[in-house]
Amino acid sequence: MKPLLFIHTADLHLDSPFKGLAHLPESLLKQIHESSFNSFRKMIDIALEHNVDFIIISGDLYDNENRSLKAQLFLRKEFARLDQRDIPVFIIHGNHDHLSGDWVTITWPKNVHVFSNELECKRWVNRNGTSVHLYGFSYQEREVLERKIDHYKKVDGADYHIGLLHGQEQNITGHNPYAPFHWSELEEKEFDYWALGHIHKLTKLKPTIFYSGNILGRHRKETGKKGCLLVELNDTKEVSTEFIETAPLIWETIELSINKITSAEQFFTYCDQRIDEIRMKNGSYMLHLNFSGEGPAAEVLEEKVQMDEWIEHVNSDQGYNNTFVWISSYENNTKKKWDIQQLLQQEDFLGDITRVTEHLAESSPEDIKEVLKELYGHRKAKQFLQPLNDDEYEKLLQDGRDLILKELLKEWGS
Template identity: 40%
Template sequence: MQFIHAADLHLDSPFLGLATLPNALLTRIRQSTFAAATKIFDRALAEHVDFVVLAGDLFDRAEQSVAAQAYLFDQFERLNQAQIPVFVSFGNHDYATDQHQAVAYPANVTVFTDHVGTQTLTLASGETVAVSGFSYPQRWVTADPLPDFPPHAQTDWHIGLLHGAVATGGTADHYAPFTLAELLAKRYDYWALGHIHHRQQLNAQPPVIYAGNPQGRTQQETGAKGAYLVTSQGRQLVPQFFATADLLWETATVTTGATTLTELEDALTTWVRAHPASQLTLTPLTLQLTTELTPADQAQWRATDWPALYQRTHRADLNAAQRYFPQMTLQGPTARLQAPQLDQTYWNQGATATFTPEAIQRLFGKLAQEPSLADWLDTQVTPQDLATLATQQLQGLMNQEGHDVS
């Protein structure tokens, strides 16, 4: 037996905040989720797998574009022509809506409803496989769904399809919270998980695996992205990762003693030439200065879009290195705060109590129920990120206070 496990295609991702990049590149970036998904379906056809499971968030939002719906229909039809079944669950981004019901997918596609269901198929080899799963009825599913999953069926193989997160016991358990012990208690042969965008293995045998997303969408989603080709070997299922991303994300820091923008330009160009990427890579960059720029160059950095100018005038180097900088952050040397300006011990104690998932949820309250803000809180910012930002703001205020006094 052989099948593909993929999740979190996020078709129609808007890729916000990249408007300064060249138009042709921006078009490719916005099509990258489709390009990555196509590699999954191409692999399914090339291997002629027995079936495909897609563990939620096929679309980036509940209101899908016509282009995204038509694309997915066409891909499913390609698999239908090859007689490859597809099992689909919808997650917190594309939770079950009237739009899904209006799309008549090809006959090879099984879409799970908002109640846990099980479908059984018989393979060409004569083996039988049960697949159990469900779709989100709304953005948040706070109840543990595992009690509704049946025990291992009287089949050769049983696959669990679940878009959710490991329970933390806190107020942020909004995404079908479960425990690993509950999954293992079902005695399934494989758990195909979705929702977490960094691929990870929660258990080796039976495999309990987050496939991650096929295409990274932000600087938090670095590294190789893809899906899993799962093959039976004896009485075990063995997953093999394969890459699909059309472009990669990789953060970087360039440390330099430059004191002028000309010196900064030279240092950055040297780094670009010394660090070519293996494929198109978006590289949010921190320029860490060990000494201050001259006042005139600081003023020029603030008054002009120096990063955009650099990328236009060094296009050949960037193309050769396959790197583009969607963001450049200039950081100068900072003086450390000393008591009595700030008692570091009390600050650390306060930060530990303040910057927690529960405290952040309480602070944002109902705002966190708005999809884009909730997604930002879940995937784009962490408590540590907020603590760092607060520290930087406080550092700036203290530095400003020092300048004012002098």
């Protein structure tokens, strides 16, 4: 029995529309639209360079069930490169590219093996006689809520057993709970490796159970390096993995604190320096700026026209032929630094407001809930409201106080 070397990837979303980016320069928008294809092409280069035994794609090759012809023809060309080296590809389809869609059918090279909507065991034997059983299924419809893991059963007669599954581990939140499972259920199957898809972040559940993540971030919540897993199984069934970056474009969030900023000039200089640090990495980045802290610079961030002009200047002051750094969005979580003690001592309306809000801030969450009871019980409003935890109640009070003080001081010319 010889060691196995293969690539595990998932969630390609090759025809992703990248919504909300139509305002970008045409040359930049073209690079972004091609980035998922370039990421996949690089992965194929890696497979050929390492002469892997096979590639596993664990669902969502396409972004929707109506697969674009462009994406299909691209995949066929790349799979043909593998076929020339006798490297097979094993594919399951997920919730985005399920089998009930409508698309132009093309013929795949002979090295491409697609699992049907019923759980299958596909057998593969390499030139050295090492045998592998691969188990998986493709989604027939977009929503698969059944615990498909119950149908996976080891079929004897192979050196290695590998499971392919596009679904959500039940301890992971924030995603649709398709084909749910618990990691312990996977371990009970005694497979040598589980190649998972659906979660867009590289995640190791156990030494033999991995989500490879997606090959390219598609929006600001999918930050960081993206790529594939190079997996080796040795003759003692030990698993070793290497993450290999393939994405030519990275979405990143920069945390910017204004705590030590005392002027508008210092604020913009600081921001420029932080963005230059990203440029030094020599890659393409879509940036989201998250401003936090308190101080005079909070007033700069409140001037939307001024901020928009600065962002336009930063974005236009570069070329887009090879690499770029683009500010795609920002959020303002700053606040002005109030002299609360001084306001508390004032015998005027500002002082009264400050004393009331400080008293509320010292109240228990139960007192605040009582104040908001009528709102949360309103027959129309309550459907749009989510329960708040203690920290969220505290932040609600602070934000409310800051808003009132800001508006009052603006009116008083202070």
